[in-house]
Amino acid sequence: MSATTAQGGHRAGHGDPHRLGHGDERPIGERGPAPKRIIVGYGFWIFLLSDFVMFAAFFAAYAVLAGELAGGPRGRDIFELPFVLGETALLLLSSFTCGMATLAVAKRDVFWFQLMMAATGLLGAGFLAMELYEFAHLIGEGYGPDRSAFLSSFFALVGLHGVHVLAGLLWLLTMMAQVLAKGFRDDIERRILCWALFWHALDIIWVALFTVVYLFGVIL
Template identity: 45%
Template sequence: MSEHKLSHHEEEADDRALFGFWVYLMTDLLMFAVLFAVYAVLHGNTDGGETGRELFKLPLALTNTLILLTSSFTCGIAMIAARKGDKRQTLLWFGATFLLGLAFLALEIFEFYELIHEGHNLGSNAFLSSFFVLLGTHGLHITFGLLWIAVTLGYILKRGLNRHMVRKLTMLSLFWHFLDIVWIFIFTIVYLGAFV
């Protein structure tokens, strides 16, 4: 089937799909906001244990922030390539996004492992519970995003780039940018906030 100029109906369907996805993202944002509220209320309840100031390593957090920010950037460039129909560039830039996202996840898991290994785990106190749930939820979203990227790239490799793939990629990129925006607040409120 050859590509054809979009009919009005198809354009509207695309609009609706993207709008629906956007509304989903807003509900996701609301969920994160509630987790932030919980963290804001409970971050001081350490049950006599160490506070964030004593546990967090800012250089590590900064590194993760920069990695995710860069991946958001590469994702943007990838979308430009996708809209131009450039299959190779799309694969390249989304591939870079994937690798950066993977690095972010690995560093975060490493950080979690160290904390848990030293006895600071989800059940230790309210502060750590809210910390792990907030960051863990974000990490789960990242994991899902990575899977999504991998599957989509696989599809593009096998079946090429077309309008439907671009719509899927648009949603994926919205999702990925959204996760970076949430991370801005995690970095600010959780990590930087611990040193206020």
């Protein structure tokens, strides 16, 4: 073995002990495929960004149509802020229990994972039940999505978020069942982390929705 080869091997072994690619002088195309966790994470972030773009379009539509009342009520006439604050508290608390569940994954603790996921599911279901009650109450009062463009955009935006929460709850149940049946396999752990990102993203969107739709709707 030549001195140059030995030095190259020394640099590859000691300069990059975790094989992160530093010090690898080969062209990128010759280094082999990226690890699956990188590919999955990258793809899921693209999905989340596309979801944010979709919500941005619904927010923009609401901003344009918020003043189109057609003789109907304004937000301050129909929104019950204490009720919506209760919804917000449930969803934000579910974000905390979601974080605790991901910590349990890192510790490989099945009991605490299932407990925190169950708590997250109950809190999310409570939020969804309150949202459905609000919709039913407004429709019963004659303030359905067909009453005005403002209410159409309101039901569309808030309803879109509710559909995402429902999807997150179904995904949550799937993750609980998979861990119960197969444990913390690498592929299952990746799915759990993707679900946690999705759930936290829903909290971020709800905070924006609460501020723009409900808070500004009552104040302005």
